[in-house]
Amino acid sequence: MKHATLYRYSLPMDSGVILRHTRLVRRDGLIVKLKNGEKVGRGEIAPLPEFSTETIEQAQTQIELYLAQWLESGEIDWESLYPSVAFGLSVALAELEGEIPAEGNFLAAPLCSGDPDELVEKLAELLGEKVAKIKVGLYEPIRDGIVVNMFLEILPDLRLRLDANRQWTPAKAAQFANYVNPAFRSRIAFLEEPCQTPEQSLAFSKETGIAIAWDETLRDEGFSLQCKTGLSAIVIKPTLVGSLKTVKAMVEQAHTLGMEAVISSSIESSFGLNTLSRIAHWLTPGTVPGLDTVSLFGEQLEQAWPGCELPLKTLTDCEVVWQAHQ
Numbered sequence: 001m002k003h004a005t006l007y008r009y010s011l012p013m014d015s016g017v018i019l020r021h022t023r024l025v026r027r028d029g030l031i032v033k034l035k036n037g038e039k040v041g042r043g044e045i046a047p048l049p050e051f052s053t054e055t056i057e058q059a060q061t062q063i064e065l066y067l068a069q070w071l072e073s074g075e076i077d078w079e080s081l082y083p084s085v086a087f088g089l090s091v092a093l094a095e096l097e098g099e100i101p102a103e104g105n106f107l108a109a110p111l112c113s114g115d116p117d118e119l120v121e122k123l124a125e126l127l128g129e130k131v132a133k134i135k136v137g138l139y140e141p142i143r144d145g146i147v148v149n150m151f152l153e154i155l156p157d158l159r160l161r162l163d164a165n166r167q168w169t170p171a172k173a174a175q176f177a178n179y180v181n182p183a184f185r186s187r188i189a190f191l192e193e194p195c196q197t198p199e200q201s202l203a204f205s206k207e208t209g210i211a212i213a214w215d216e217t218l219r220d221e222g223f224s225l226q227c228k229t230g231l232s233a234i235v236i237k238p239t240l241v242g243s244l245k246t247v248k249a250m251v252e253q254a255h256t257l258g259m260e261a262v263i264s265s266s267i268e269s270s271f272g273l274n275t276l277s278r279i280a281h282w283l284t285p286g287t288v289p290g291l292d293t294v295s296l297f298g299e300q301l302e303q304a305w306p307g308c309e310l311p312l313k314t315l316t317d318c319e320v321v322w323q324a325h326q
């Protein structure tokens with residue numbers, strides 16, 4: 001017998017979480033649970049406001065329709081699904097078939113707010129490669145340059161990932177680079193999306209020797225991944241990409257082109273982050289994933305993130321919004 005259950009969660013966020021333009025006060029998402037005989041598979045569907053094209057309501061309407069189809073025939077038309085729905089549903093189905101290995105990579109790159117003491121503490125706990133991520137582009141580029149120099153100077157074995165979310169004009173990006181000690185530039189593992197267009201970002205990398213990575217660009221209309229001078233990595237947010245099959249193909253393409261593929265969070269609950277850490281360990285072994293986002297929450301869901309002491313809400317505390325069996 002086949003069963004499908006859909007839970008909806010709403011978790012409080014830490015007070016200071018700001019997405020592009022708005023404060024994220026609560027994080028809403030869905031957990032789909034499939035049962036086929038004794039086998040169980042679960043996946044999270046959590047479109048991220050301002051990043052996903054679909055809303056949680058649209059995602060919910062769509063998954064309810066497709067769950068009914070799965071119960072009926074097992075057939076799914078993947079092409080027509082929203083990315084967050086395709087990802088969560090494909091994970092639940094893969095879990096059902098035991099395809100995702102259990103071991104996770106929890107050595108996520110610490111997200112750093114700019115306080116060096118806090119980062120030193122977080123890095124001391126890291127067992128593997130010392131790599132951290134800092135947001136840039138929120139304040140003056142000169143300030144960002146100074147902060148980057150400071151971290152790289154204080155911590156000689158640190159490598160940094162930076163993320164400007166396309167905030168800089170070419171002039172501002174150049175100002176930033178001017179402030180980074182040239183001897184430190186190779187320790188910037190990559191700078192995600194420095195400028196407003198991919199062409200400007202590539203020109204910036206050529207001029208400065210600072211490696212760059214695509215995140216937003218991966219979702220540009222008509223985008224196809226190509227080898228470019230200075231482009232060293234792609235940052236894959238599965239919730240924004242689509243099915244596990246699409247995520248796998250993207251990782252394989254990056255690796256074939258000699259680029260790093262970094263599995264990164266779209267601020268999923270601790271349940272979704274656990275799944276992503278397993279996907280990272282499975283598909284991108286040897287690369288530190290970008291999953292240090294659980295501390296943005298006020299509560300965890302169903303599965304705790306290692307070392308996180310936030311209260312844990314279980315699925316039984318969540319509303320069942322749809323269920324059926326066949």
Ligand SMILES: O=C(O)CCC(=O)C1=CC=C[C@@H](O)[C@@H]1C(=O)O
Nearest residue numbers: 133165264265266267290291292
């Ligand atoms: O990539 C990581 O290390 C953590 C995730 C992260 O930085 C982000 C997740 C979601 C939205 C953004 O705020 C941000 C990003 O732009 O990459």
Ligand SMILES: [Mg+2]
Nearest residue numbers: 163192215235
């Ligand atoms: Mg990014």
